[in-house]
Amino acid sequence: MSSRADWSYLDHAATTPVDPRVHRRMASCMEREGTFGNPSSVHPWGRAAAAMVDQAAAQVADLIQADPAGVVWTSGATEADNLAILGAARFAANRDRGRHVISARTEHAAVLEPLQQLEREGMEVTLLPPEADGRVTPDAVADALRDDTVLVSLMHVNNEIGTVQDIAGVGEVLRDHPTRFHVDAAQSAGRLPIKAEAWGVDLLSLSAHKVYGPKGVGALWVRHRPRVRLEPLLFGGGQQSGLRPGTLAPHLIAGMGEACAIAAEELPTEAPRLAALRERLLHRLMALDAVMLNGQRQGCPHVLNLSFGCVNGDALQAELDGLGVSAGSACSSSERGPSHVLRALGVPDALAHSSLRFSPGRWTTEADVDQAAALVAGAVERLRAFSPAWREFGQGARLDELYGGNPGHAQESKA
Amino acid sequence: MPKSPRPRPLELAALARDHFAHPRNAAGLLEPAPEVGTGVGGRVQSGTYVVFQVRVAAEGCIDAARWECMGAPAAIAASSWLSEQLPGCSPEQARAWTALGIGDALHLEPEALSALLPVEDALKAALDALDVE
Numbered sequence: 001m002s003s004r005a006d007w008s009y010l011d012h013a014a015t016t017p018v019d020p021r022v023h024r025r026m027a028s029c030m031e032r033e034g035t036f037g038n039p040s041s042v043h044p045w046g047r048a049a050a051a052m053v054d055q056a057a058a059q060v061a062d063l064i065q066a067d068p069a070g071v072v073w074t075s076g077a078t079e080a081d082n083l084a085i086l087g088a089a090r091f092a093a094n095r096d097r098g099r100h101v102i103s104a105r106t107e108h109a110a111v112l113e114p115l116q117q118l119e120r121e122g123m124e125v126t127l128l129p130p131e132a133d134g135r136v137t138p139d140a141v142a143d144a145l146r147d148d149t150v151l152v153s154l155m156h157v158n159n160e161i162g163t164v165q166d167i168a169g170v171g172e173v174l175r176d177h178p179t180r181f182h183v184d185a186a187q188s189a190g191r192l193p194i195k196a197e198a199w200g201v202d203l204l205s206l207s208a209h210k211v212y213g214p215k216g217v218g219a220l221w222v223r224h225r226p227r228v229r230l231e232p233l234l235f236g237g238g239q240q241s242g243l244r245p246g247t248l249a250p251h252l253i254a255g256m257g258e259a260c261a262i263a264a265e266e267l268p269t270e271a272p273r274l275a276a277l278r279e280r281l282l283h284r285l286m287a288l289d290a291v292m293l294n295g296q297r298q299g300c301p302h303v304l305n306l307s308f309g310c311v312n313g314d315a316l317q318a319e320l321d322g323l324g325v326s327a328g329s330a331c332s333s334s335e336r337g338p339s340h341v342l343r344a345l346g347v348p349d350a351l352a353h354s355s356l357r358f359s360p361g362r363w364t365t366e367a368d369v370d371q372a373a374a375l376v377a378g379a380v381e382r383l384r385a386f387s388p389a390w391r392e393f394g395q396g397a398r399l400d401e402l403y404g405g406n407p408g409h410a411q412e413s414k415a
Numbered sequence: 416m417p418k419s420p421r422p423r424p425l426e427l428a429a430l431a432r433d434h435f436a437h438p439r440n441a442a443g444l445l446e447p448a449p450e451v452g453t454g455v456g457g458r459v460q461s462g463t464y465v466v467f468q469v470r471v472a473a474e475g476c477i478d479a480a481r482w483e484c485m486g487a488p489a490a491i492a493a494s495s496w497l498s499e500q501l502p503g504c505s506p507e508q509a510r511a512w513t514a515l516g517i518g519d520a521l522h523l524e525p526e527a528l529s530a531l532l533p534v535e536d537a538l539k540a541a542l543d544a545l546d547v548e
């Protein structure tokens with residue numbers, strides 16, 4: 001067996017390594033003679049930095065097929081989500097346009113937490129329950145829509161289960177309603193085409209470190225035509241039209257721009273390549289039997305979430321300690337306890353606890369995927385050899401009987 | 416029950432780790448028989464589910480123990496370790512083993528004890544099920 005130092009990293013949904021091309025671009029900014037100026041300054045150093053920031057905005061906008069004038073730089077997707085949600089809802093509430101917000105139970109904490117803050121501020125939040133595969137249908141959004149709805153926030157791709165929402169369909173439902181439409185696209189960027197303008201999106205969150213860029217920078221794209229206005233979260237020197245003041249970080253911004261440019265260029269080949277890796281992994285691991293797929297059969301190419309029946313989650317994690325995957329209960333947070341996403345899907349807690357998220361990336365090979373599949377299969381088979389639940393499964397008990405599960409989540413593989 | 420002084424962490428992990436990595440007496444259950452007691456503890460839904468078996472020889476002592484365990488590493492290690500302690504004990508002596516005592520013997524953290532309760536329950540149920548106490 002290979003040493004654990006050789007085990008491959010399959011957690012690109014958590015974060016990605018910086019692409020060497022991005023690294024070079026960033027490093028050049030940080031040279032003594034690099035583009036270090038303050039983009040707000042009017043002298044040549046400042047103008048050079050401002051031009052670089054403009055170029056990066058064009059690269060980001062190109063990836064999401066949107067107007068570059070709408071790019072607002074933030075510290076990451078968390079800040080972008082907060083600015084979009086708190087900013088749009090407060091702006092509307094302050095003008096008595098309404099106090100109702102729609103989102104989903106499966107959203108990232110960077111969306112759910114600001115929504116809770118809005119509730120504390122007296123707004124009403126409807127969190128839609130997902131279908132068994134994690135989808136929130138445009139019809140469900142249409143049904144929840146009210147005259148006083150001022151914001152709808154839905155993620156494009158779920159970070160834990162890879163489910164892809166029909167953003168175009170939801171945009172269509174909202175077309176003739178004055179509500180703002182926010183989309184967290186942190187996971188879909190570089191993995192699926194994004195058409196922010198065409199889909200009727202008003203606000204779109206991105207994070208550089210999910211697309212082989214640096215940590216600490218992200219963007220909120222804000223529609224300019226017609227203009228979408230927000231209450232800022234920060235107050236200061238008026239940079240970025242006062243929407244997000246603070247001196248811009250040219251090296252981070254250039255890095256994010258470069259990362260987005262590479263992602264856009266490689267998307268046509270990278271998306272099918274990742275999808276094939278996901279399919280390969282899915283195929284091998286479903287063959288273990290008593291495995292449940294959490295999410296869509298054809299989900300986002302870089303996320304595969306599986307629950308392994310008849311083994312305990314702690315034991316599975318102990319066996320795989322060192323493999324670069326996320327354990328189901330801990331995908332979204334450092335605190336232990338069942339994942340809110342798997343709970344919303346109706347996955348029984350014990351089964352959620354024994355789930356793993358596999359997330360291949362730019363440098364993942366078929367050999368990496370095969371190695372991970374073999375390691376996981378070995379661990380599951382070893383633990384099942386003395387599991388009474390596995391014996392009962394072999395004698396004909398169904399997973400939903402064993403786990404007291406729900407009928408809606410019955411996608412187990414039974415050969 | 417007073418806790419025994421805690422040995423060095425590496426040492427304490429080692430015994431439990433060895434039983435988790437190389438479980439003993441886990442190669443299949445015994446056939447049902449009057450001298451075999453089978454008991455169950457825990458539930459699949461709670462993540463720990465244990466089956467324990469003891470067999471009593473003609474002289475009245477336990478001569479074999481078998482188990483199955485879907486559980487955390489501590490529960491698997493405890494099942495394995497316990498199965499090695501029981502042969503030679505009378506069923507009455509076997510009843511003295513509790514989650515707390517097993518946890519101490521394996522130098523497990525107090526947080527691991529709840530995972531051991533189904534092991535204790537399964538052993539008690541197996542002893543209760545004996546026809547020949």
Ligand SMILES: Cc1ncc(COP(=O)(O)O)c(C=O)c1O
Nearest residue numbers: 076077078108110159184186207
């Ligand atoms: C869907 C989603 N939204 C938001 C975030 C937060 O992004 P950041 O780490 O850039 O704040 C993440 C990543 O953790 C994510 O997956």
